[in-house]
Amino acid sequence: MKKVLMGNHAATLGATLARAQVVAAYPITPATQVVELIAEMSAKGEYTGQFLRVESEHSAMAALLGAATAGARCFTATSSQGLAYMHEMLHWVSGARLPIVMVDVNRALASPWNLWTDQTDSLSQRDTGWLQFYCATNQEVLDTVLQAYKVAERVSLPAMVILDGFTLSHVYEPVEVPTQAQADEYLPPWTPERRLDPAHPAGFGALEGPKEYLRLRHRLAQDMERAEDEVDRAGSQFGRLFGRDYSCVETYRCTDADTLLLTSGAVGSTAKQAVDELRDEGFKAGVVRVRLFRPFPAKSLRRILRRSQRVAVVDRNFSQGQQGIFCEELKAALYGLEERPEIYGYVAGLGGGDITVELLKEIWREAADGQGEKLEPAWMEDPR
Amino acid sequence: MKTSIPETELMTSGHQACQGCGATLAMRYALKGLGEKTVMVLPACCWTVLAGPTPRSALSVPVLHAPFAGAAATASGVKAGLLARGDADTQVVAWAGDGGTYDIGIQALSGAADRDEDILYVCYDNEAYMNTGIQRSGGTPAGAWTMTTPGKGGSPRPKKDIDAIMEAHHPAYQATATPAYAEDLVRKFAKARAIKGFRFIHILAPCPPGWKYDSERTVALSRLSVQTGLFALYEIEAGRFRLNMNVAARKPVGEFLRGQGRFKGLTPEAEAAIQAQTDARWAALDARSRAA
Numbered sequence: 001m002k003k004v005l006m007g008n009h010a011a012t013l014g015a016t017l018a019r020a021q022v023v024a025a026y027p028i029t030p031a032t033q034v035v036e037l038i039a040e041m042s043a044k045g046e047y048t049g050q051f052l053r054v055e056s057e058h059s060a061m062a063a064l065l066g067a068a069t070a071g072a073r074c075f076t077a078t079s080s081q082g083l084a085y086m087h088e089m090l091h092w093v094s095g096a097r098l099p100i101v102m103v104d105v106n107r108a109l110a111s112p113w114n115l116w117t118d119q120t121d122s123l124s125q126r127d128t129g130w131l132q133f134y135c136a137t138n139q140e141v142l143d144t145v146l147q148a149y150k151v152a153e154r155v156s157l158p159a160m161v162i163l164d165g166f167t168l169s170h171v172y173e174p175v176e177v178p179t180q181a182q183a184d185e186y187l188p189p190w191t192p193e194r195r196l197d198p199a200h201p202a203g204f205g206a207l208e209g210p211k212e213y214l215r216l217r218h219r220l221a222q223d224m225e226r227a228e229d230e231v232d233r234a235g236s237q238f239g240r241l242f243g244r245d246y247s248c249v250e251t252y253r254c255t256d257a258d259t260l261l262l263t264s265g266a267v268g269s270t271a272k273q274a275v276d277e278l279r280d281e282g283f284k285a286g287v288v289r290v291r292l293f294r295p296f297p298a299k300s301l302r303r304i305l306r307r308s309q310r311v312a313v314v315d316r317n318f319s320q321g322q323q324g325i326f327c328e329e330l331k332a333a334l335y336g337l338e339e340r341p342e343i344y345g346y347v348a349g350l351g352g353g354d355i356t357v358e359l360l361k362e363i364w365r366e367a368a369d370g371q372g373e374k375l376e377p378a379w380m381e382d383p384r
Numbered sequence: 385m386k387t388s389i390p391e392t393e394l395m396t397s398g399h400q401a402c403q404g405c406g407a408t409l410a411m412r413y414a415l416k417g418l419g420e421k422t423v424m425v426l427p428a429c430c431w432t433v434l435a436g437p438t439p440r441s442a443l444s445v446p447v448l449h450a451p452f453a454g455a456a457a458t459a460s461g462v463k464a465g466l467l468a469r470g471d472a473d474t475q476v477v478a479w480a481g482d483g484g485t486y487d488i489g490i491q492a493l494s495g496a497a498d499r500d501e502d503i504l505y506v507c508y509d510n511e512a513y514m515n516t517g518i519q520r521s522g523g524t525p526a527g528a529w530t531m532t533t534p535g536k537g538g539s540p541r542p543k544k545d546i547d548a549i550m551e552a553h554h555p556a557y558q559a560t561a562t563p564a565y566a567e568d569l570v571r572k573f574a575k576a577r578a579i580k581g582f583r584f585i586h587i588l589a590p591c592p593p594g595w596k597y598d599s600e601r602t603v604a605l606s607r608l609s610v611q612t613g614l615f616a617l618y619e620i621e622a623g624r625f626r627l628n629m630n631v632a633a634r635k636p637v638g639e640f641l642r643g644q645g646r647f648k649g650l651t652p653e654a655e656a657a658i659q660a661q662t663d664a665r666w667a668a669l670d671a672r673s674r675a676a
Contacts, residue, residue, distance in 0.1 A: 021465070021468035021469075022461065022464045022465055022468055024457075024460075024461060024464070049468060050464035050465075050467055050468055052460060052461070052464055052499070053499065054457060054460070054495055054499075055491060055492070055494065055495030055498070056491060056492070056495070058453060058454065058457070058492070059454065059456075059457035059460075059491070059492045059495055060457075062450060062451065062453075062454030062457035062458045062461065062492065063457045063458065063460050063461030063464065064461055065448075065450060065454070065458050065461060066425065066448065066450070066457070066458040066459060066460065066461025066462035066463075066464070066465060066476075067461035067462065067464050067465030067468070068461075068465065069448050069462065069465070070423075070461075070462050070464075070465025070466045070468075070469060071465060071468075071469050072464070072465035072468040072469060074465075088451055088453075089451065089454070092450075092451055195469075196423050196446045196448060196462060196465075196466070197446060198420055198421045198422065198423065198445060198446060198474050200446075201441070201443070201444055201445050201446045201447075202441070202446055202447075203435065203436070203438060203439075203441040203443075203446075203447040203449070204446070204447065204448045204449060205448065205449035205450075206432075206435060206436065206437055206438045206441070206447070206449055207432070207433065207437040207438065208437065208438050209437070212438070
């Protein structure tokens with residue numbers, strides 16, 4: 001059924017269609033409506049799982065550590081400071097190999113206070129062992145929550161589904177909502193091998209020595225690496241059932257393009273508009289939208305990007321002392337190749353500044369002219 | 385012959401505790417009251433180590449290790465997860481030290497109590513961060529030496545009144561216990577197990593290396609803590625207060641304090657002040673018990 005939904009509610013419906021059995025959450029702008037809708041559905045009896053109104057984000061993820069170890073499918077949502085406050089727990093649950101799914105609504109980190117979108121909150125968590133998906137539309141948010149469970153449970157790792165604060169979270173778009181029967185067909189119940197069960201007492205998370213610890217981390221790394229193919233597989237399976245295909249990386253008008261905009265999140269949609277206009281003006285422009293950030297889809301990107309191309313990476317995030325994070329990751333992924341494209345880094349839209357079609361076209365033209373700076377990121381301000 | 389304490393052992397030998405560890409006695413008796421349908425959630429504390437490294441475990445019930453600040457929240461989640469799987473019967477216990485309760489874990493503890501989570505939260509209180517090597521916590525009494533209160537006079541502040549803090553959350557059941565009174569401790573755990581809602585048990589657990597006494601004196605000190613009135617045994621059920629051990633002739637607090645190296649620097653004036661505070665607190669508890 002087609003509904004007009006805000007991004008936050010699309011996320012909620014993804015979780016309830018996935019039959020998340022335990023939800024623990026704490027309010028934070030701009031993610032609050034994700035859990036408000038679950039509370040409302042719970043009060044009406046439309047959601048029959050356990051809903052815990054915890055007193056902090058740290059406790060939200062601690063509660064899900066307990067619930068998932070007991071064998072329940074778990075969900076939460078947060079943003080920005082809340083995600084940062086949860087940091088310790090993010091490492092904990094990935095080490096515990098629990099396929100928890102969390103929605104993060106991108107919002108800039110304080111200080112100073114800022115409510116609007118940028119990706120530094122989620123990208124600060126890149127080394128926590130969570131899969132990270134960046135969505136471009138509200139439809140993709142709902143669909144990705146379902147796919148995130150599928151992949152997370154296959155590789156026994158937690159997954160973060162990320163959407164832009166306000167730009168997607170509070171914007172209403174038409175969304176095709178699957179029926180429960182369709183969702184059930186795609187996503188069967190989770191049946192963990194081990195769980196907390198007094199009939200089979202076991203210790204979870206007890207002290208390990210260096211040798212076993214390293215082996216466990218290596219095994220986690222291998223499963224994380226495997227996730228790149230699993231995301232494509234889960235995306236194709238989704239396409240066969242629902243008619244909407246997904247992969248790690250989305251390409252748009254790339255086949256004969258000489259210069260590409262590479263970006264993520266809702267900017268990926270704006271970039272398509274910019275490329276359409278550039279094409280109308282006779283330029284060979286294309287868009288690469290990186291949907292999966294962890295694991296970093298190096299295999300897909302190595303296949304897509306060619307030596308003859310120039311790539312302008314648009315980062316709505318920044319790693320202080322380095323550069324835009326997607327740019328840095330892309331350079332690392334392509335480093336070993338003998339033939340690789342020129343890469344230019346652009347930082348824009350931090351703290352919610354608009355990344356407009358005009359700005360993206362300006363970036364594209366600079367890169368296409370070979371005028372971009374190869375070593376330092378260019379900081380782009382919205383001229384308006 | 386019927387014993388006054390169940391013979392079932394859910395804690396095995398081979399645990400990693402120091403000789404004379406009060407927290408180990410507490411766990412052994414607690415499990416006798418709780419029974420095998422129990423899940424134990426352990427935040428960072430001595431018991432993180434005592435339970436044994438992977439793949440060994442000294443407990444015959446499932447154990448989930450949790451981060452320092454998260455015992456009560458993790459236990460809340462375990463309960464929700466078990467309910468989601470159709471298991472309403474298993475008892476979920478958060479078993480935390482004083483640091484994990486009085487200090488870093490108090491937010492999650494307050495939240496879980498406020499939500500009336502159907503869990504039992506146990507604080508085994510050895511009155512300092514003992515697992516990290518004796519640093520002051522909110523549970524450290526005034527005058528006690530620790531590695532972070534090494535100066536003359538020891539800890540400058542009185543022990544935080546965690547029981548009053550928890551009572552202000554209106555828990556379904558609340559009690560104090562200490563291993564010297566084993567029947568009382570086991571009875572309280574068995575009773576707590578049968579009550580639904582949030583329950584809190586505070587155990588005073590003597591610690592030979594942290595309190596600096598010879599390990600054979602653990603039970604004696606546990607007993608003296610009650611007989612001097614420093615640690616009162618009581619329970620509060622649905623708001624009704626009951627003193628379990630009305631010590632008619634309380635011993636001087638010095639009998640508990642002396643012989644513990646951590647109080648070596650205590651002046652006679654400081655000891656007299658502790659005696660006066662203990663007398664005042666006891667009078668209040670006694671009056672409250674009579675009123676109830």
